[in-house]
Amino acid sequence: MPQGQPLVVPDDGLTTRQRRNQPLLMVHTGDGKGKSTAAFGLALRGWNQGWSIGVFQFVKSAKWRIGEQTVLERLGELHEQTGEGGPVEWHKMGSGWSWSRKPGTETDHAAEAAEGWAEVKRRLAEQTHDLYVLDEFTYLMERGWIDVDDVVTTLTQRPGRQYVAMTGRRAAPELVEIADLVTEMRHVKHPFDRGQKGQRGIEW
Amino acid sequence: MPQGQPLVVPDDGLTTRQRRNQPLLMVHTGDGKGKSTAAFGLALRGWNQGWSIGVFQFVKSAKWRIGEQTVLERLGELHEQTGEGGPVEWHKMGSGWSWSRKPGTETDHAAEAAEGWAEVKRRLAEQTHDLYVLDEFTYLMERGWIDVDDVVTTLTQRPGRQYVAMTGRRAAPELVEIADLVTEMRHVKHPFDRGQKGQRGIEW
Structure with missing residues (x-):
């Protein structure tokens, strides 16, 4: 939908261009499939625009790839080699964050x-990336590992x-x-329901 | 979720392996964003498995890219050059299907x-691809351009x-x-609601 038309014209003192250029905070929630897949699809789209992409997978056990x-990451290499698209960084918890010297532990997920x-x-403070994918991020607040007020303040006040x-x-x-932008991915039907296990190429 | 566990073990006479290898029909529906983005994300995943990907965009006016x-398509080229991933074909209505000699018309969408x-x-009969993405396909049935029974029969009886x-x-x-697998992408909140237009890198 390249030519989406707004339903209302807001009285916020911004021009259409200024409003269009406001960076978005997007949330994919719900119990259905497609939340992460769609977020990584956005990363694909952003890469194509030459954006710097930072993916952060907040999953307990992300030893799998x-x-x-x-x-x-291949597209990130392509960027380095040919200048196409943008740079890509992919970081994940579970096996220990790549910037950290500490190996990941199976016990201290909170830390x-x-x-x-x-x-x-x-x-965010240094404006390192154009798009941040924070995968499985909601659980951190749910479990009390990080403070939702801190997240709200940081995201609403992020610069640039x-x-x-x-x-x-x-x-x-x-x-x-x-x-x-908030989309709820609602589970209607899933192969697990009828006893089918996860499939290569579909689940991972 | 690489190790999804089934909730029930079905009495269908299949082994876990046979059941796991049953090809899936997946539907992304609902009024929210992420339906196509998640489907293209599946294509990314399939490409990485070396699958042949066929995308068919059934959109009225797909002159935009x-x-x-x-x-x-770049990943498809990479496959041809280096053998990485799988082949990719991307076809779209609107500007006239690429295999057709007829240019697209703005008038005869049904045809x-x-x-x-x-x-x-x-x-499907020739088993050309491993994954077919039929984007915006539901509208064809809704508008009566193609017959839902024909689609049901074709898809349930597809070989291989x-x-x-x-x-x-x-x-x-x-x-x-x-x-x-059916996921309903439910619209919770969208920038259009408050008068923001579509954005490069997000909507296309």
């Missing part, structure tokens, strides 16, 4: 999660033109409130 | 849609191991019935 990581968020905050897409079930109401 | 097309579906049927992902609002109940 999903197809999107391989492809997006690892807090460390990941602290790094994202630093990068930085897009943020976050995924995870049960997004906090405070996040939905400050988000520009 | 979305970022995913550029990137997935163009039917022609696109006929080609997808031929390819061919995955199909289709997108579009208001998927017919018959499609939901035969689908293996």
